[in-house]
Amino acid sequence: MKPAAFDYVRAENLDEALDVLRNEGSDARIIAGGQSLMPMLNMRLAKPRILVDIMRLDELRKIEPKQGKISVGATVRQAELLEWPPLDRELKLLSLALPWAGHAQTRSRGTICGSIAHADPSAEMPLTLLALGGEIVLRSARKRRRLAARDFFLGVMATDRRDDELIEAVEFPSTGNRRCAFREVARRHGDFAIVACAAVTTGRGVRFAVGGVADMPVCREFDALGGGAVDDALNEFAWDLDARDDFHATARYRRDLVRMIGRELILEVTR
Amino acid sequence: MTRLGAEQRHRIRFTLNGEAIDRVCEPRMLLTDFIRHEIGATGTHVGCEHGVCGACTLNIDGQPARACLTLALQVEGSEVRTIEGLTGKNGRLGVLQSAFRRHHALQCGFCTAGILMSLDALFSRHCDANEAQIRDALTGHLCRCTGYAPIIKAALEAAAELKGGSNREAIDA
Numbered sequence: 001m002k003p004a005a006f007d008y009v010r011a012e013n014l015d016e017a018l019d020v021l022r023n024e025g026s027d028a029r030i031i032a033g034g035q036s037l038m039p040m041l042n043m044r045l046a047k048p049r050i051l052v053d054i055m056r057l058d059e060l061r062k063i064e065p066k067q068g069k070i071s072v073g074a075t076v077r078q079a080e081l082l083e084w085p086p087l088d089r090e091l092k093l094l095s096l097a098l099p100w101a102g103h104a105q106t107r108s109r110g111t112i113c114g115s116i117a118h119a120d121p122s123a124e125m126p127l128t129l130l131a132l133g134g135e136i137v138l139r140s141a142r143k144r145r146r147l148a149a150r151d152f153f154l155g156v157m158a159t160d161r162r163d164d165e166l167i168e169a170v171e172f173p174s175t176g177n178r179r180c181a182f183r184e185v186a187r188r189h190g191d192f193a194i195v196a197c198a199a200v201t202t203g204r205g206v207r208f209a210v211g212g213v214a215d216m217p218v219c220r221e222f223d224a225l226g227g228g229a230v231d232d233a234l235n236e237f238a239w240d241l242d243a244r245d246d247f248h249a250t251a252r253y254r255r256d257l258v259r260m261i262g263r264e265l266i267l268e269v270t271r
Numbered sequence: 272m273t274r275l276g277a278e279q280r281h282r283i284r285f286t287l288n289g290e291a292i293d294r295v296c297e298p299r300m301l302l303t304d305f306i307r308h309e310i311g312a313t314g315t316h317v318g319c320e321h322g323v324c325g326a327c328t329l330n331i332d333g334q335p336a337r338a339c340l341t342l343a344l345q346v347e348g349s350e351v352r353t354i355e356g357l358t359g360k361n362g363r364l365g366v367l368q369s370a371f372r373r374h375h376a377l378q379c380g381f382c383t384a385g386i387l388m389s390l391d392a393l394f395s396r397h398c399d400a401n402e403a404q405i406r407d408a409l410t411g412h413l414c415r416c417t418g419y420a421p422i423i424k425a426a427l428e429a430a431a432e433l434k435g436g437s438n439r440e441a442i443d444a
Binding site: 001002003004005006007008009010011012016019020031034035038039041042043049050051053055079099102103104105106108109188189190191 | 392
């Protein structure tokens with residue numbers, strides 16, 4: 001339960017970090033708060049040859065509202081976003097979901113972008129970014145590119161990030177007047193979700209997203225639903241997620257949670 | 272850019288319970304191991320080593336944190352506080368510690384140091400913390416002895432004491 005040996009670079013500016021990624025490729029890993037990566041290192045599920053610590057990069061420690069979006073930089077810790085005064089007004093969904101992301105003892109160091117880079121299928125940050133239709137800003141020594149959350153997550157801890165890229169920021173569309181709801185079932189508050197759900201109103205209906213069931217968070221639009229149509233649509237969604245049995249819960253229990261929580265959340269935001 | 276080689280030991284400076292630390296360590300050394308094995312401060316316990324159990328919780332720059340999910344090199348320049356820093360004057364138990372003793376809020380004691388550090392961080396930010404906030408802080412810890420009820424009682428009493436300024440320490444001494 002100790003990490004394998006690695007070189008350590010404490011990057012003083014963004015270019016330094018990007019240079020290491022360009023030169024070392026997949027041998028290098030970025031570490032920010034370390035709350036997802038350190039368990040992987042301790043269990044030796046990840047054995048990078050070089051670790052690049054970016055937490056000294058104050059240029060990335062920014063929460064910036066711009067053009068209807070809130071940009072959250074790579075070194076913004078989860079606790080810092082949770083305490084950002086306009087959070088409740090600008091990103092209601094995050095103010096509901098963040099208290100479920102790990103514990104106070106991990107949010108104090110873990111970053112928003114780090115959780116998204118890690119792409120655990122049950123994690124709250126990828127789920128909320130997807131539910132809100134957010135974007136990931138990827139940066140390499142050569143260029144900067146943007147990717148929608150729905151194109152970024154590819155599978156269990158797999159993303160479209162290339163070896164020479166780091167997440168510079170993620171952009172959450174401001175929730176403004178849209179209604180949001182979040183609910184999660186875990187063995188212990190703050191543990192990995194058995195099922196986590198987020199609902200947001202859109203112009204036409206409700207966007208409903210589910211984490212912890214498929215290999216990545218998945219979202220679906222539910223337009224103008226009345227009567228039993230919600231239940232039918234949710235049932236179809238629950239089956240489409242292709243739930244599996246595991247140590248924590250059966251596939252059937254997970255489908256039940258999706259149907260039940262889904263109904264509650266959709267009613268909650270449309271009432 | 273400085274690249275610190277995996278096989279060498281590198282200088283690391285921070286303050287531990289107010290005392291300046293200036294030592295060396297390998298990049299892969301965890302903060303838990305550095306504090307226990309290099310410094311010899313064994314109050315910080317090592318449980319699961321992947322951030323779940325909470326036994327290694329300490330304070331970094333005023334925030335509760337998992338020492339097992341922190342590399343020693345990451346706390347360069349930080350202020351770190353451990354359970355050793357919680358003791359009151361003359362080695363007496365602090366307010367939280369004596370409340371834990373009164374309420375039998377520990378049996379084997381393995382989780383206790385971490386829980387005290389989390390509660391200490393909570394109370395230093397919210398001196399009027401209520402039961403819901405205390406329970407929320409405790410979700411980051413596993414205790415297999417007490418069933419948590421005495422821990423919550425002790426924490427509530429300590430909170431009342433800290434808020435009201437009454438001093439049970441004087442009674443206990």
